[in-house]
Amino acid sequence: MNDWLRRLLFLPEQASTIARDMDSLHYFVIIVTMVGATAVAAFTLIFIVRFAAHKHREKSAAPDVRHGYTHGGIPVWLELFVFGGLLSLFILWWVIGFRQYARFVEPPPNTLQIYVTGKQWMWTFAYPNGAASNGILYVPAGRPVTLVMTSRDVIHSFFVPDFRVKRDVVPGRATTVWFEAPAAGRHHIFCTELCGVGHSTMRGEVVVLAAEEYERQLEGLERVDLGDPRASSLAAAGERVAARRGCMRCHTADGTPHIGPTFAGLYGATIPLEGGQSVIADVQYLTSSMMDPAAQLHRGFLAVMPSYQGLLSAAEVGGLVEYIRSLRDVQRAEPQSPAPQRTDVPIVTPLQPEERR
Amino acid sequence: MTSYLASGRSLRSWLVTKDHKRIGILFLIATTLALVLGGVFALLIRIELLTPEPSVFDALDYNRSFTHHGVVMVFLFMVPVIPTVFGNFFLPMMLGAPDVALPRLNLASFYVYCLGATILLLSLWFGGVDTGWTFYAPYATTSPTAVATAVFGVFVVGISSILTGLNFIVTVHTMRAKGMRWFRMPLFVWAIYATAIIQVLATPVLGLSLLLVGADHAFGMGVFDPALGGDPILFQHLFWFYSHPAVYIMILPAMGVVSEVVCTFSHNRPASYRAIAISSIGIAFIGFLTWGHHMFVSGMSMLDVGAFGILSMFVAIFSAIKVFTWTATLYRGRITFNAPMLYFFGFMFLFVFGGMTGVAVATSSLDIHWHDTYFVVAHFHFIMVGGTLTMFLAACHYWFPKMFGRRYPEKWALIGAVAVILGFVFTFTPQFLLGNAGMPRRYHTYVPEYQWLNVMSTAGATILALGLVVTLVYLVHSIFRGEKAGDNPWDSRGYEWLAPTPPPTHNFHTPLVIARGPYDFHCPERP
Ligand SMILES: [Cu+2]
């Protein structure tokens, strides 16, 4: 039944753990839609035929009082039934859809993180072990993967039809998308946000590999080119990026605040913001802090950090984030502002311990 | 007294006219030209998409043609067409008024429209625009094409839209004939009134956000450019704050036409006048609160996704009320079947299907897959073309006798209508399936497995185009050669039919005193 409907509706294969659930709702909604539209059209047609004027020819000379105004209103029970029914149906869809949405968007714990950059007109992927690839994304089968995505120029959107996932890739922000592909296979990646003349060529491929093969494949890939081909991991490469890009003029790794806050213990901490709110330093916060530092100002610091929007490559951003993440357990001395408390509540991206061995 | 067509035949008498009917005709000419132009761009798109690889265009020209198609169709045709043509022509007559409240402003709104359209078309000609009609920043601010002038053109057209809306609101409030209570107004008036409210409230937001995009583009102001500290998502919020209500600017007047057509041809009162009138206002209001459903995958908070999702469901309920009431109006009517009724029948299927797929894409999890694919393209074409275009055509036929004093040929009209409706279904049903299969919109090239559905869609578009050409030809022909029409050929009870055919400059020889409702078929036409 599932397969039959899927083919009838031209849906692509269901290559992720969420695809089948989404499709079930899809069938429900679309079948009701088709039945509804057909029913309305059928009633219209039946009435047009049944109440055609020539069927009243004998009376049509004078306007027909009986047919003219007797039905003044629809019976209340019918009205209530139709609108009550429709409204409950729509609310039902909303409830199912919203719960699904929450599940589809929020990654489960312990995902593998891969850093994605969209730029006109190519996708670049950086893996935690320091490998990188263009256009082709390698992921292990049977393991949830989170993509941390940002754009170097305009908005793109990352879409894998076979996985039923899509997320905009926005400059100056980090967005995430997650999926788990149960079996090995190859799947299209499309860019779905108009991004210029190369938009329709901004395609790629997800290659899902069995776990061992995946490891072998990553070993075979080129290293992220972050100035040091021997960097053993993305985090190690990130440390060098931080030095080279001058981050360490203002930041430290040993827990002492300087011109800017320290990187130590930063990842996952609750950051008090200028203006009273606070935010948890997850991947998205860290990325946005590099791209648009003034947007959310760490309380007690000056807005002196320059924007790195457009200056850092995906791999560099990924490296920096991984580097800051690797310092999450270093003790920090926090004299000025109320000491940031550590928190382990995952909000948008998971803050679980390192996936890297 | 001479008819409005005969009072002054010189070109000048048309160009400086303050007669709402002549202004309506001027708008009819202008918007029809826009429809033809937009249609040509549509066909160019469909031709290019016959093959998965580039064939007639390079990518830039392709991106230009879908942008031009969207911009021309939305801003120069769909948004203005029914209010400026039939609203202008019939709203005063339906109120029993000699003209709109502000006739000079009315003429001004025509010239502002022409000015905006000229700026827009010149910028399309020199340089073009390749951002899509949505002008998303920061692509729009960095695009190498003539974005700044084009958005300025749209801005000017927007002013015209605001002026028209304002004029209609004032007219409805101040120009109603003696005895015309609010709930005696024809339903078309209610629809135009609700539309005018949206036009006046939402268009300024669009105008200003587009100006900001233009300024970003021309002077690097950076409001929406993250590289300069701006926020691209802000643009999407501002844009959709107008452009979702704009959907109702396009569809509400069409719904007004439906109400008139269905009541007239079934010679019956609407099953519930109040339900239709009030749901127009409900749509106008709730329509302002649903814009976020265009942004489910752009990284909105969970709360926003939930809220915009449920509000979008509510707005659908109002449309459902209308559909239900129209169907019930047929019940026990005395139905005559002419071309407008055929369009009505087509409308009922297309609109319900288009509307329900709207509820489908407002279901947040499903939208993840459908967003920015051909499914969405098909959905809004069902609503806009299936809704507005069919009802524009229905209105052209329904009011043709009153406007020109002549009849259109019924046989050709039925052929044209069948071609339009079938062609339309053939064009867009494959696009729903393409969207399901995952084909993104605005794709110049695509993976080969999508080809045959694209070929079907192009075939459908050809039939649709033929239907429209046939319709255009016989309508223009009948303006001059058609059989003479009487004052009230459909035996309607609408007040506009009380005027002589074609109406004289101030519509009615003696001021109307309204003593019955516009759908009181049990009363004689003239009390
Ligand atoms: Cu793109």
Ligand SMILES: [Cu+2]
């Ligand atoms: Cu919308």
